[in-house]
Amino acid sequence: MSLRKWIYxxxxxxxxxxxxxxxxxxxxxxxxxxxxxxxxxxxxxxDACRAFYEKGEKLPDGLPEQLRTAVAELERRTGRAFGxxxxxxxxxxxxxxxxxxxxxxxxxxxxxxxxxxxEGLAAETGNPRxxxxxxxxxxxxxxxxxxxxxxxxxxxxxEETKSRYRARGDVDLPEDGLKELAQRYRALILEKTGxxxxxxxxxxxxxxxxxxxxxxxxxxxxxxxxxxRIPDDQGTAVNIQAxxxxxxxxxxxTGVVFTRDPSTGLRALFxxxxxxxxxxxVVAGIRTPMPIARLKTDFxxxxxxxxxxxxxxxxxYRDMQDVxxxxxxxxxxxxxxxxxxxxxxxxxxxxxxxxxxxxxxKEEALMRIEPSHLDGLLHRSIDENGPLxxxxxxxxxxxxxxxxxxxFDADTAVERSKTGEPVLLVRPxxxxxxxxxxxxxxxxxxxxxxxxxHAAVVARGMGKPxxxxxxxxxxxxxxxxxxxxxxxxxxxxWLSIDGSTGRVIAGRVSLKEPxxxxxxxxxxxxxxxxxxxxxxxxxxxxxxxxxxxxxGAEGIGLCRTEHMFxxxxxxxxxxxxxxxxGKRREEALxxxxxxxxxxFEAIFEAMDGLPVxxxxxxxxxxxxxxxxxxxxxxxxxxxxxxxxxxxxxxEPEREELDRLIRAVRQHRESNPxxxxxxxxxxxxxxxxYEMQVRAIFRAAKACSARGxxxxxxxxxxxxxxxxxxxxxxxxxxxxxxxxxxxSRGRPPYRVGTMIEVPRAALVADAIAxxxxxxxxxxxxxxxMTFGFSRDDAENKFLGAYLxxxxxxxxPFQTLDADGVGRLVRFAVERGKAVRPDLKTSICGEHGGDPxxxxxxxxxxxxxxxxxxxxxxxxxxxxxxxAIEAGRKVETKS
Numbered sequence: 001m002s003l004r005k006w007i008y009x010x011x012x013x014x015x016x017x018x019x020x021x022x023x024x025x026x027x028x029x030x031x032x033x034x035x036x037x038x039x040x041x042x043x044x045x046x047d048a049c050r051a052f053y054e055k056g057e058k059l060p061d062g063l064p065e066q067l068r069t070a071v072a073e074l075e076r077r078t079g080r081a082f083g084x085x086x087x088x089x090x091x092x093x094x095x096x097x098x099x100x101x102x103x104x105x106x107x108x109x110x111x112x113x114x115x116x117x118x119e120g121l122a123a124e125t126g127n128p129r130x131x132x133x134x135x136x137x138x139x140x141x142x143x144x145x146x147x148x149x150x151x152x153x154x155x156x157x158x159e160e161t162k163s164r165y166r167a168r169g170d171v172d173l174p175e176d177g178l179k180e181l182a183q184r185y186r187a188l189i190l191e192k193t194g195x196x197x198x199x200x201x202x203x204x205x206x207x208x209x210x211x212x213x214x215x216x217x218x219x220x221x222x223x224x225x226x227x228x229r230i231p232d233d234q235g236t237a238v239n240i241q242a243x244x245x246x247x248x249x250x251x252x253x254t255g256v257v258f259t260r261d262p263s264t265g266l267r268a269l270f271x272x273x274x275x276x277x278x279x280x281x282v283v284a285g286i287r288t289p290m291p292i293a294r295l296k297t298d299f300x301x302x303x304x305x306x307x308x309x310x311x312x313x314x315x316x317y318r319d320m321q322d323v324x325x326x327x328x329x330x331x332x333x334x335x336x337x338x339x340x341x342x343x344x345x346x347x348x349x350x351x352x353x354x355x356x357x358x359x360x361x362k363e364e365a366l367m368r369i370e371p372s373h374l375d376g377l378l379h380r381s382i383d384e385n386g387p388l389x390x391x392x393x394x395x396x397x398x399x400x401x402x403x404x405x406x407x408f409d410a411d412t413a414v415e416r417s418k419t420g421e422p423v424l425l426v427r428p429x430x431x432x433x434x435x436x437x438x439x440x441x442x443x444x445x446x447x448x449x450x451x452x453x454h455a456a457v458v459a460r461g462m463g464k465p466x467x468x469x470x471x472x473x474x475x476x477x478x479x480x481x482x483x484x485x486x487x488x489x490x491x492x493x494w495l496s497i498d499g500s501t502g503r504v505i506a507g508r509v510s511l512k513e514p515x516x517x518x519x520x521x522x523x524x525x526x527x528x529x530x531x532x533x534x535x536x537x538x539x540x541x542x543x544x545x546x547x548x549x550x551x552g553a554e555g556i557g558l559c560r561t562e563h564m565f566x567x568x569x570x571x572x573x574x575x576x577x578x579x580x581x582g583k584r585r586e587e588a589l590x591x592x593x594x595x596x597x598x599x600f601e602a603i604f605e606a607m608d609g610l611p612v613x614x615x616x617x618x619x620x621x622x623x624x625x626x627x628x629x630x631x632x633x634x635x636x637x638x639x640x641x642x643x644x645x646x647x648x649x650x651e652p653e654r655e656e657l658d659r660l661i662r663a664v665r666q667h668r669e670s671n672p673x674x675x676x677x678x679x680x681x682x683x684x685x686x687x688x689y690e691m692q693v694r695a696i697f698r699a700a701k702a703c704s705a706r707g708x709x710x711x712x713x714x715x716x717x718x719x720x721x722x723x724x725x726x727x728x729x730x731x732x733x734x735x736x737x738x739x740x741x742x743s744r745g746r747p748p749y750r751v752g753t754m755i756e757v758p759r760a761a762l763v764a765d766a767i768a769x770x771x772x773x774x775x776x777x778x779x780x781x782x783x784m785t786f787g788f789s790r791d792d793a794e795n796k797f798l799g800a801y802l803x804x805x806x807x808x809x810x811p812f813q814t815l816d817a818d819g820v821g822r823l824v825r826f827a828v829e830r831g832k833a834v835r836p837d838l839k840t841s842i843c844g845e846h847g848g849d850p851x852x853x854x855x856x857x858x859x860x861x862x863x864x865x866x867x868x869x870x871x872x873x874x875x876x877x878x879x880x881x882a883i884e885a886g887r888k889v890e891t892k893s
Contacts, residue, residue: 003062006048007070010041020045022237024096024336037333040077041241042070049235052213078242082112083201085120090243093208097236100338103432103454104224105236106145106215108208110138114199130248132178139185139197146211149192157184212238220432227439244333246326247278253327254278257292259310260320262342262460263399265349272450289450302332313337318359320350343399343460344373352519362526366879371850373463374873380511382498389506391485394470396502397456402443402465403496403508408480410437424495428475430455443497447473465499524552524872527879534863535874545606548868552875555611557865558843562619564599574624579663589691596695601703609709616692618717620677628664678718693732697739700747710747715775720759722766729770755827756780764827768834776824778844782811785820815852825859850877857881
């Protein structure tokens with residue numbers, strides 16, 4: 001039986017083999033076939049990675065032998081010897097997953113150096129310092145990646161050595177210093193692990209491959225995959241490539257270039273390079289690099305070639321490319337290319353421009369937009385009208401502005417964010433191990449690193465503001481303080497950053513809301529051409545309604561009237577409605593009728609010509625009443641302080657407190673979520689719902705008289721029994737006749753219900769007899785179907801369920817298609833069987849989640865409703881769902 005093929009030379013692969021060779025390997029193969037200046041090499045497949053884990057983290061059978069054969073072929077092609085003293089062959093060992101995961105997995109450079117080959121490299125190049133620098137880099141990387149020695153331990157040894165030799169930077173260490181550093185690194189590895197750095201080149205290579213495979217499951221990679229929904233079983237390929245050297249001297253260098261600006265999308269080369277450096281120096285943020293334009297001055301011929309190659313790559317891959325390159329003694333090499341991470345703003349502009357340039361279709365442009373990143377596109381900016389205390393300036397690495405409390409490490413950022421307060425992650429530079437802190441933070445500030453550093457790339461990919469390379473800021477990690485502008489900021493102090501300008505600002509700043517760009521408007525118009533789902537907004541105020549309309553909402557899918565009752569001015573009136581009887585209660589209801597009519601008129605005017613779905617009062621009445629413990633404490637203090645004449649004066653207050661305490665106790669419930677709320681409240685106290693319905697119709701009538709096109713939809717919450725909706729349908733139709741009459745100019749209205757209890761879904765056919773529409777309240781439907789209290793679940797056990805793989809997603813963020821989704825499908829089918837023109841939608845938070853929107857499209861719903869700020873996201877996600885469904889139909893046919 002022949003052994004499985006685990007390794008492909010670059011010449012054997014092509015771009016279509018991405019699932020097997022990973023994104024980087026497939027592109028290297030494609031670039032090699034296209035004749036681009038790529039150093040030779042080969043790729044170990046993702047199949048080998050999966051087999052590695054299946055065998056208990058052991059290389060699969062046949063791989064070591066195939067690896068020796070591949071290295072021998074590489075020796076033949078380069079005329080070099082792996083492990084040889086004369087013309088030694090050195091290789092890089094890099095990860096390369098199918099889905100780009102920048103910086104999340106490990107890389108080892110200069111593999112093949114040892115005590116003998118380093119002398120051969122020194123003799124061949126005539127540059128002993130260069131050879132020693134490569135050797136110390138290998139030992140440092142190998143010790144950290146393969147043997148697991150903390151990178152900070154190597155950093156401490158390096159700083160001590162630099163201090164002894166009075167070297168300001170790594171490049172200032174002399175040959176003797178580098179030789180000493182390599183010896184000290186080896187001693188450190190032996191001390192920490194009991195193992196010596198291996199001298200056999202083939203042993204180094206096998207250990208390096210194993211380490212890169214293991215890095216697929218390191219903590220930062222796992223966190224990144226969860227954040228970006230990358231499958232755990234995808235695995236990583238390993239790319240082994242002949243080394244070219246950017247650290248050979250002043251005629252060499254390394255860099256990263258984007259074919260367009262990843263922050264703005266502008267069509268111009270964007271990137272950085274470092275002279276006399278290796279590639280990791282740029283992305284790790286160890287040294288602040290130079291802008292790519294400097295390359296034009298230092299190496300004009302190389303720059304011109306890079307411009308030509310960048311254009312060739314972009315046209316070949318029909319997307320903005322992120323290219324790593326090395327210049328070795330004036331000769332340009334491309335080490336990799338991949339579709340570049342970009343901000344949402346840049347993604348929109350690039351997609352629109354590529355359509356205009358004829359490289360991609362409108363549908364392709366829409367499919368390239370990450371819907372969740374559109375949240376980031378609506379970046380807030382700093383209100384320049386207020387005072388700004390600018391204490392430093394760095395590089396504007398990722399646009400948008402953020403204020404937060406300073407956290408000096410990723411773990412602290414995560415812990416502080418759990419309290420609900422915004423956090424700003426402040427680091428000398430971030431590393432892939434900081435990924436959980438970047439996710440938790442509002443923004444990132446680093447004192448080192450450039451526009452293509454880890455912090456910049458990851459923040460841009462997540463749509464978070466970032467300022468990098470802020471060298472005037474000094475961080476004392478031991479004392480946990482930051483010094484900027486001659487002032488000291490401690491952990492927990494407020495600090496702000498402007499990722500669009502690079503400014504660092506003391507304190508908390510006022511932020512302005514964003515507007516839609518011309519390119520986004522164009523892209524959204526394309527989305528509207530292909531999407532089937534209508535996108536509405538959840539809005540409770542005229543301001544939210546106007547904002548939703550500006551962002552392209554096609555109506556209001558959920559107006560929560562209880563939110564209108566909570567202002568300090570209205571709360572006493574609401575409490576009177578709940579607590580009083582007789583005339584006082586009638587007066588409270590009359591006053592609320594006036595207020596509600598005014599509310600609805602303002603919203604109807606804002607949504608002129610578009611439907612507005614008003615949900616009648618939903619929460620338990622006790623939520624409008626004071627806290628019992630607070631009332632009891634006030635009563636206790638009153639008894640303690642009141643005596644004599646003062647006691648008599650306090651009697652009215654005492655009586656009022658006693659009345660409130662009795663009322664709160666009377667309305668207390670063991671489980672308020674399942675108690676007197678929603679339509680049950682309307683059954684027990686129908687005058688509350690009657691007041692709201694009259695307010696809706698009076699507002700509709702008044703607006704219609706002013707020429708406003710009013711389309712009210714009245715939603716009855718929490719229905720689970722068909723008779724409940726029949727009861728309210730009769731009430732609503734009766735009041736409509738009383739308030740609107742039967743005139744021809746009467747505004748049309750619709751009546752429906754929110755399906756949020758499982759029983760409603762199960763008897764949807766009976767409920768549909770009285771409904772014009774169903775709106776699925778998926779927040780409560782999820783709670784009741786799972787039997788989870790959302791707050792308790794997310795605070796106490798849901799994290800463990802996700803970590804153990806019992807759930808793949810948080811069901812309160814992404815709709816549970818197998819359980820809750822099955823109820824939704826069942827209710828839609830049963831409801832439409834009775835009433836074919838029944839309109840169906842969801843209005844929970846899931847209405848703004850791309851995966852949930854895809855479910856809604858496939859389940860045959862008519863609309864989704866989400867927060868105003870997520871309307872653009874939902875429009876793109878709905879278009880993508882339609883495109884995907886169309887492609888599946890084409891594939892089947």
